[in-house]
Amino acid sequence: MEADATNAGVGVRTLGGRLAEGRLVPLFLKELTQLGRNRRLVVMLVVPPTIQLLLFGFALNPEVTGLRLAVVDQSRTPESRQVVSAFASSGSFVIPAQFASAEQAGASISNGDADAALVIPFDFAERRVRGDTATVQLLLDATNANTAAIAGGYAARIVESLNRSLLAEVPRAARPIGLTTTVTLLYNPGLLNSWFITTGLIGTLLVLVGSLVASGSLVVEKETGTIEQLLMTPASATEIIVAKMAPLLLLLTADIVIALSVARIVFDVPVRGSLALFGVAGILCVLSGIGIGTFIATFTKSQQQAQLMGFFVNPPIALLSGVVTPIEAMPEWIRPFTLVNPVRHFATISRGVLLKGAGLDVLYPHLLALVAAAVLLVGISAWRFRKQFG
Amino acid sequence: MTQGDRPRESTAAPVERLRESAVSVRDLRKSYGTVEAVRGIDLDVSAGEIFGLIGPDGAGKTSTFQILAGVMAETSGDVQIFGRSPVEARPAVGYLSQAFSLYLDLSVAENIRYIGSLRRLGVSEIDERGDHYLEMFDMLRFRDRLAGRLSGGMKQKLALVCALIARPRLLLLDEPTTGVDPVSRREFWDALAELSGMGMTIVVATPYLDEAERCGRLALMHQGRLHDSGTPGEVRRRPRLKRIRVRTGNLEAAERILETASGVRDTQRFGDSLDVMVDETDGGEAVAREALAREGVDISDLRTEPPTLENAFVAVLRSLGGEIVVPPFPFDRTRSPVQSGKVAIGAYGVRKWFGSFQAVDDVTVEVRHGEVYGLLGANGAGKTTTIKMLCGLLGPTSGDIELAGERGSLRTAEVRSRIGYMSQKFSLYDDLTIAENLRFFAGVYGVPRGERDRRISWVLEASGLVGRESLMTSSLPGGWKQRVAFGASLMHAPSVLFLDEPTSGVDPLARRALWKMINAMADRGVAILVTTHYLEEAEQCNRLGFMAAGAIVAEGSPTQMKARMGGRLLEVQVGDARRATLALREAFGSQRVSQFGDRVHVHVDTPVEIAGARIRGLLAEHAIDVARLDDIGFSLEDVFIDVVNRARDSGGRETA
Structure with a gap:
């Protein structure tokens, strides 16, 4: 044993050299045994990712349905009824009541009885017959700006498709009816569905679970005092941290498979590109998570503290990633910060690979960013651990 | 033994008979599933008595206390507290459990008020009683201090005040001084003596035999049964043994000879003397003298002393078959023992600052190969910081440290492979089995593959766990865990050994087995540094250093230390x-x-x-x-308390 140590020298010792000395093996075995025996951990690796994917996949779907539309049809002509029925049959709007005047409809919005109002003026039919632009008015409850924007978008689409069918029907009436609306569209709501959410959410979950498990397994050694015992063995801080991270990486790789399976089976997410690329990105994401967890563990003394600190660190990572809220919807000044967020890059790669079938030639900047994030996070946390205990 | 003895005890103390009965227990049993924790005990405690329940971890003390306190139901048997059932008597009982709950972010007064208000007392009444007890325990000046900033002993006394606030007639204290330093412990027991004098009945559990001496009566609890109850004097005399203390230059040889000499019942080695137990009727001194003279061992001193409580308990436990035979350590025969006498651990003018707080002040210590050095100090004296610096876990602010012949870089794998370390909080992985733990430590310390199985089975044998190696470590009582941990720290045959409070919660027999191993290691040239709160244990060290306020204030052999008084x-x-x-x-x-x-x-x-x-x-x-x-x-405890008090008073150190 002593002879081995001297032969290996104090210089640059390779991982292979360390393995030959045989310390990594027992450390690794110990971690694996402990992880294997930790039922809560196994549950934590499987249940929350699955449930969250299902939950968010279904619940965070931003399609709006069943908006209550108050209709004021002052024209009362077949033409105006055509517009009303286009709204009613879209599935996005239901029409609970008709009103005589725009004022009454407005009052019903402010009472909260309706979310929007459609006002069709007296001269609607006449204008159409004359071939002028016929105008309808849409009033939106903008209390929830997001819903209002989406509703506005729907209305625009409904009217557009109505125009198209009218044009096809009556080719000589070259003038389309118009709908004046001042709603700005931030993104096309139709594209935002469960595919978009789940492909991005996988990254959030990998980082979240990775950081929780890593901080937990390290902090518990600090809490029970076994870390001192470990540090008094010939094992170096680097060996200890490597032996801590490696089994976690192995286990969490299973999470990538689970998450992708859920997305594939439940939400029918396609896999159009290279699974290997997706896998590599996933592993880098897990590594970033482990890095974050280890980093948290070096700052905390108990599992409780580590969890609280996790609450502080993880939500910004999840929210500033473009997984749920588009980055383009964030204020200008905060957007650069999302560039250092591994989840953002993972989401881009994941969507690119799974939905678009994009390859490395397009996605390499994001993969490089992910590599940089993983190396940096693992490096900094290992350095902090060594500084604290080495 | 217990049952039969009771009439005899009552004649020994006729006054006690007249007193009112506070606790009366008949054939009490408690089972948890198939495990029988309490196996039929009888117990009588009179009002105003301090009654001690002495026993190792897992003896059933805590179960007994919980039943007496009325917080857990017995499986069978009859329990009467002042003639009522424990549940009915609950308002008259104060119970201090092992994990008592002080609110560390509340002040002393706020803690008392909170507990008082739970007992539905008025504010003025609470304050009046609280101040009364605080004054009695010399704590009134800390009224507004946060409980979290009190010393260990003070916290314990505050918990006691909280238990007293409802004016209980019976106090149940379950190991109230575990982890508390000797100075605080003595203060705590002075407070108990005071309360008992005022007529309060106190039943206290403790693993410390020096505390047992302070009880009016006591009983040894072992595996759910009571053995050997009586006053400390009666218990000491009961085994009818004589204790002969031998001082000689060659303790190792003397122990080897006397162990097997005829008429010798037991031997126990201390730091600079050897205790030999012989039957009271035997010649004693003459036998020992003769045996040693035959083998040519010089005796510098030999005298008969009264047996201690520990002697008595060891005799009882042995008769119950609890003896642990420690097999010799399977040393690698190709490696010669380390040269004794060479400096193994050296600290020279070591200081440590944490910000503006000086934790360690100019400590100079040398521990040589073959030596057992004991580092003692009250809580917060800087012991733990010192030991962490000595074993390289913490860098000193200034000063030099030498470890296993290495200066400067103490954190190399090479140095650490020659060091054994057993930390205070310990240190085996609860979620691994015993065998997995041992395999892990053998592997990470690089014990040669061919040796591993032999060393692991040695640890199992030495800790009495052969055949139980696939048990989950978390299922072992604390004392057993300590023994396995100790064995684990020896597996790679270190040449330097750090033991931070190795025997807390370990019963006397196991402790003796542990010290036999420590001595065997020292005989092979291993340098051993031990910290302890336990002054009986300090007697086993060759040399002692007493720490106070970050400095070593006195140093010497146990005998030298006592002579300083x-x-x-x-x-x-x-x-x-x-x-x-x-x-x-x-x-x-x-x-x-x-x-x-x-x-x-x-x-x-x-x-x-x-x-x-x-x-x-x-x-x-x-x-x-x-x-x-x-x-x-003087006992070492007297010396320790004197030294610490003097260092505290003068604010400086005395010349060693």
């Missing part, structure tokens, strides 16, 4: 120990007088005859009968 220690056995204590405190000062059951210890400076006459005179004035007055000599 000026004056003598007299033990006075009296009819009314409480009144005697009060009277003597007035004359000698409260620091110098402590009550031990029905005896009072007085530290005097004048020659024994003069001091004895003065004590007798004083007690005669108060009409207190003196049954006996003995010159008993």
Whole structure:
């Protein structure tokens, strides 16, 4: 044993050299045994990712349905009824009541009885017959700006498709009816569905679970005092941290498979590109998570503290990633910060690979960013651990 | 043994019979599933008594306490507290469990008020009683301090005040002083003596035998049964053994010879002496002298001393078949033992600052190969910081440290492969089995593959766990875990060994087995540094260093340390120990007088005859009968408390 140590020298010792000395093996075995025996951990690796994917996949779907539309049809002509029925049959709007005047409809919005109002003026039919632009008015409850924007978008689409069918029907009436609306569209709501959410959410979950498990397994050694015992063995801080991270990486790789399976089976997410690329990105994401967890563990003394600190660190990572809220919807000044967020890059790669079938030639900047994030996070946390205990 | 003895005890103390019965237990049993924790105990405690339940972890003490406190139901048997059931008697009972709950972010007064309000007492009443007890325990000046910033002993006393606030008639204290340093422990027991004097009944569990000495009566609890109850004096005398203390230059040889000499029942090695237990009727001294002379071992001193409580308990436990035979360590025969005498651990002018707080101040220590060095100190004296620096876990702010022949870089794998370390909090992985733990440590320490199985089975044998190696470590009681941990730290045959409080919660027999192993290691040239709160254990070290306020304030062998004390220690056995204590405190000062059951210890400076006459005179004035007055000599605890108090008073250190 002593002879081995001297032969290996104090210089640059390779991982292979360390393995030959045989310390990594027992450390690794110990971690694996402990992880294997930790039922809560196994549950934590499987249940929350699955449930969250299902939950968010279904619940965070931003399609709006069943908006209550108050209709004021002052024209009362077949033409105006055509517009009303286009709204009613879209599935996005239901029409609970008709009103005589725009004022009454407005009052019903402010009472909260309706979310929007459609006002069709007296001269609607006449204008159409004359071939002028016929105008309808849409009033939106903008209390929830997001819903209002989406509703506005729907209305625009409904009217557009109505125009198209009218044009096809009556080719000589070259003038389309118009709908004046001042709603700005931030993104096309139709594209935002469960595919978009789940492909991005996988990254959030990998980082979240990775950081929780890593901080937990390290902090518990600090809490029970076994870390001192470990540090008094010939094992170096680097060996200890490597032996801590490696089994976690192995286990969490299973999470990538689970998450992708859920997305594939439940939400029918396609896999159009290279699974290997997706896998590599996933592993880098897990590594970033482990890095974050280890980093948290070096700052905390108990599992409780580590969890609280996790609450502080993880939500910004999840929210500033473009997984749920588009980055383009964030204020200008905060957007650069999302560039250092591994989840953002993972989401881009994941969507690119799974939905678009994009390859490395397009996605390499994001993969490089992910590599940089993983190396940096693992490096900094290992350095902090060594500084604290080495 | 217990049942049969009771009538005899009552004749020994006829006064006790007249007192009201506080606790009466008949054939109490408690089972958890198939595990029988309490296996039929009988217990009688009179009002105003301090009754000690002594026993190792897992003996059933805590279960008994929970039943007495009325917080857990018994499986069978009859329990009466002041003639009522435990649940009915609950308002009259104060219970301090092992994990008592002080609110560390509340002040002393706020803690008391909170507990008082739970008992539905008025604010003025709470404050009045609280202040009364705080004053009694010398804590009134800390009224507004946060509980979290109190020392260990103070916290314990605050918990006691909280338990007292409802004026209980019976106090149940479950290991109230575990992890508390000797100075605080003595203060705590002084407070208990005071309460008992005021008529309160106290039942206390403790693993410390020096604390057992302070009980009026005690019983040894072992595997759910009570054995050997009586006053400390009765218990000590019961095995009918004589203790012969041998001092010699070659303890190892002397122990080897006397262990097997005829008539010798037991031997126990201490730091600079050897205790030999012989039957009371035997020749004793002459036998030992002869045996040693035959083998040519020089004796520097040999005398008969009264047996200790530990001697008595060891005799009882042995008769119950709890003996642990420690097999010899399977040393690698190709490696020669380390040269004894060479410096293994050296600290030279070591200081450590944490910000503006100086934790360690100019510590210089040398521990040589083959030596057992004990580092003692009150909580917060800087012991843990010092040991962390010595073993390289923490860098000193200034000063040099030498470890296993290495200076400078102590954190190399090479150095650490020669060091064994057992930390205080310990240190085995609860979620691994015993065998997995041992395999892990053998692997990570690089024990040669061919040796591993042999070393692992040695640890299992030495800790009495053969055949149980696939048990989950978390299912072991604390004391057993300590033993496995100790074995684990020895597996790679280190040449330097750090043991941070290795025996807390370990029963006397296991502790002896542990010290046998420590001594065997030292005989092979291993340098051993031990920290402990336990002064009986400190007796086993070759050399001791006492720490106070970050500095080593005294150093020497146990005998040298005791010789440092000026004056003598007299033990006075009296009819009314409480009144005697009060009277003597007035004359000698409260620091110098402590009550031990029905005896009072007085530290005097004048020659024994003069001091004895003065004590007798004083007690005669108060009409207190003196049954006996003995010159008993100081215990290490007396020395320790004296040294620490003096260092505290002078704010500096004395010359070693």
